[in-house]
Amino acid sequence: MKTTNPHVGESFESFLREEGIHDEVVTTAIKRTLALQIEHEMAAQNISKSEMARRMKTSATQLGRLLDPENDRIQLDTLVKAASAVGKNLAVSLV
Numbered sequence: 001m002k003t004t005n006p007h008v009g010e011s012f013e014s015f016l017r018e019e020g021i022h023d024e025v026v027t028t029a030i031k032r033t034l035a036l037q038i039e040h041e042m043a044a045q046n047i048s049k050s051e052m053a054r055r056m057k058t059s060a061t062q063l064g065r066l067l068d069p070e071n072d073r074i075q076l077d078t079l080v081k082a083a084s085a086v087g088k089n090l091a092v093s094l095v
Contacts, residue, residue, distance in 0.1 A: 031072040034079060039067060041086035055085035 016022035042052055053063040058081065065071050066078055076092070083090040 027072050031074060032069045035067050035069050038082050038086060041088060045086060047086065052082075052085055056081040 010018075013022065016025050041047075042049075047055070049060060049063055049067075053060045056063065056078075058078070062078070063082075066074055066082055076090075080090050
C-alpha cells in the first residue's frame with residue numbers, strides 16, 4: 001500500500017507554519033545571515049575581533065554573542081553598531 005505525504009505540493013513556508021516553527025526558523029535565518037555578512041565585512045576589511053569590539057564600544061563577549069550563529073537574542077541597536085563599525089547601514093523593513 002502506497003502512503004502519500006500530506007506535505008507534497010505545499011510551500012516550505014506553509015509547512016513551517018503548520019509545524020509551528022515558522023517564526024523561530026525565520027529569526028534564526030535572519031540572525032545567521034547578518035552574522036555572516038558582518039564577519040565577511042570584517043574579513044574583507046581585515047578588522048580583527050578586538051578592533052571590531054573597540055569600534056562598537058562593546059566587549060569581546062558581546063561581539064562573540066553577535067557573531068555566534070546559534071544566538072538569536074541580539075538587540076537591534078547592537079546590529080546597527082556592528083553595521084556602522086564596518087561602514088555599512090542596517091536596513092529593516094516589513095514585507
